[in-house]
Amino acid sequence: MTSKPSPLINNRDSIVAVATAPGRGGVGIVRLSGGDLSVFVNGILGEGRALKPRLATYSQFMGGAGEVLDEGVVVSFTGPNSFTGETVLELQGHGGAVVMDRLVQRCIELGARLAMPGEFSERAFLNDKMDLAQAEAIADLIDAASYQAARSAVKSMQGEFSLLVNGLVETMIQLRIYVEAAIDFPEEEIDFLADEKLHTSLHDLESELRDILQRAEQGSLLRDGMTLVLAGKPNAGKSSLLNALAGSEAAIVTSVAGTTRDVLREKITLDGLPLNIVDTAGLRDTQDEIEQEGVRRAWDEIEKADLILFVADITETDEPDLKAIWPEYFTRYPDARQPITLVLNKIDRIGLAPGVVEGREATFALSAKEKLGFAELTAYLQQAAGYQGQSEGIFSARLRHLDALSKALELVCVGIRQLERAGAGELLAEDLRQAQNHLSEITGQFTSDDLLGRIFSSFCIGK
Ligand SMILES: Nc1nc2c(ncn2[C@@H]2O[C@H](COP(=O)(O)OP(=O)(O)OP(=O)(O)O)[C@@H](O)[C@H]2O)c(=O)[nH]1
Ligand SMILES: [Mg+2]
Known part of the structure; x- marks a missing residue:
């Protein structure tokens, strides 16, 4: 652990990357930072071209042999008044993958180096433009x-x-x-x-x-959400529940036991709370090789869950004790502290009221097929996640x-x-x-280089 390294305004090499999202767009921006940027101004815009800091200048962008690569607008920022704290040049051209790539290649020809992931943000941090939590917040935004x-x-x-x-x-x-x-x-x-x-x-x-x-x-x-794994015996209605929560027919539903064999993931938000829902193969002993692998993967997912919904068909289960309904879990993980909710599905078949089942521990009744009990389920899951549903006074972390x-x-x-x-x-x-x-x-006032490396390398190139 060391204190933060001292600022290094503009004493490093010039880095370059496309700052806009990959793909096609009206505008694409190539960003250069650090070192002596006059080389790029002379080489791309033309010898002796003068730029006024922060004022847009229209120009052609020239390739090596005098070929025009694109035309657009250039904005320069003189350090420390820039995102990185170094002198920065933004070439705003047309947002096509090839155009952007040619511009970046031209910058590299002229001596720039392709930026590493998060390197612009890292330089901003090292130059005291922002602290580590703020740099992370930009990535989170x-x-x-x-x-x-x-x-x-x-x-x-x-x-x-x-x-x-x-x-x-x-x-x-x-x-x-x-x-x-x-x-x-x-x-x-x-x-x-x-x-x-x-x-x-x-x-x-x-x-x-x-x-x-x-x-x-x-x-x-709010940032990471919660991983919710749907587990249970075949035909309990796990995939139906996934589809109902996701609002789409993401998973195949049939009356054949053992329909789902792979792991299926859907990302949803419940009034702002992000949820990663994972549908799994029904748990049972089987001779089918594919299904065996599905069951093995189901257990892997169960192990990683923040919350497990154990789905059971209410017409087949009147046992109130989860330990008796799902003994395999408790044998495998005697010390597991994962929260598990018993979801009694198919209440439409017996006419039970949806919602939390009174007098039972962590038991919820619903119908995935008839979509009964979903408003209650939303509230239940938010409560289980400890989500308070308001964003006043909340900051990303x-x-x-x-x-x-x-x-x-x-x-x-x-x-x-x-x-x-x-x-x-x-x-x-x-x-x-x-x-x-x-x-x-x-x-980041006190950090190891290792930690900084880990944080910034998780950002994209160009950030
Ligand atoms: N009546 C009724 N039937 C349901 C309900 N939910 C699911 N089903 C039916 O139960 C059968 C199995 O549903 P699935 O969602 O495929 O069950 P599963 O748990 O994913 O099954 P596997 O993938 O085989 O493990 C289908 O025929 C569904 O239509 C429900 O709430 N009520
Ligand atoms: Mg299924």
Whole structure:
């Protein structure tokens, strides 16, 4: 772990990539950043061509032998007033794959290097244009699959999450200064560690951390959603349930037991909550080689689920205990803590009311075929995911942020106990130091090169 490296404005090579999405579009943008960009201005627009920063200039884009590759608009940004903090040149041409490729090749001929994934964002981070959480939020905004996810990503991108984290770090620094001073001057008359104000501040810090962690959990849920696996015996109605949730005939449904053999995935959003629904082969012993493989894959998916819906045909099951209905699961995973809901399907055949079944643990009644109980199911799944359905005050967050926040929270709690039970100021000071480092990882003030590499390499080229 190291502190963030120092800024490197414009002292590196020139990188190039297509910044717009691949495919066909009215406009496509090739972006260059870093190094001496006059080479590209001279080589592509024409010798001695003068550009005014941030003003669009119309030009032809020239190839090596004087051939015109395209024509369009050029915008230049002088560092540090650019996305990366370096001098940036944007060639806005026509958005075709070949045109864009030829422009990029021309830049490479003139000495640029193809940008690595996320390299523009990485340079922006290293040049202090944004912190790590903000860089991640830009990627999350681009990838947002719902309105709510986009809103929360914008908040993080604008620094709302970072501001809260920096506030916590500042509080920790103040507390550390206080505690360390109290340890360094034990001969003082007053026992500073016993001061009521210190205890109140520590407990305030703890509850603030808890609150931010909870909001970050919502943000992470909006970003990544939850994986819901539909499991059960053949013919229980898993594929019918998938189709009903997805609102399309994604899976084949027949009355033949063993219809589904492959794993099928559908992404849906329930009032803003993204769900990855996975339909699996019906679980049974079989001699059919293909079906055996399907069953094996079903178990793989079950293992990875955030929530399992075990679908059963209500006309065949009156056993209330899931352990008796699905003993195989409990034999395989005696310690599994995955939440499982028993879904009693085909209620249309017996006329039972849809919804949560009263007096039973995690049991839900519905009809996949007649679409009975789906409004209730939406509410049920949102509750099971811990989704609160509002995006006010929610900022986008990733698992690594949740991890850092939980570790910091745990250390603060341990520190408080050390102080209150044993008067151990030294231990509290050390816990606060470590907690602070965890929080600083979120914004990238304190990170390993390895972590940076992992984060930025997950971005696309051109970002
Ligand atoms: N009456 C009634 N029939 C249903 C309902 N849901 C599914 N079925 C019927 O049950 C049969 C099996 O449905 P599927 O959705 O293919 O069941 P499955 O669990 O995916 O089965 P496998 O893929 O073989 O494991 C089909 O004939 C469906 O039409 C329901 O809610 N009510
Ligand atoms: Mg099926």
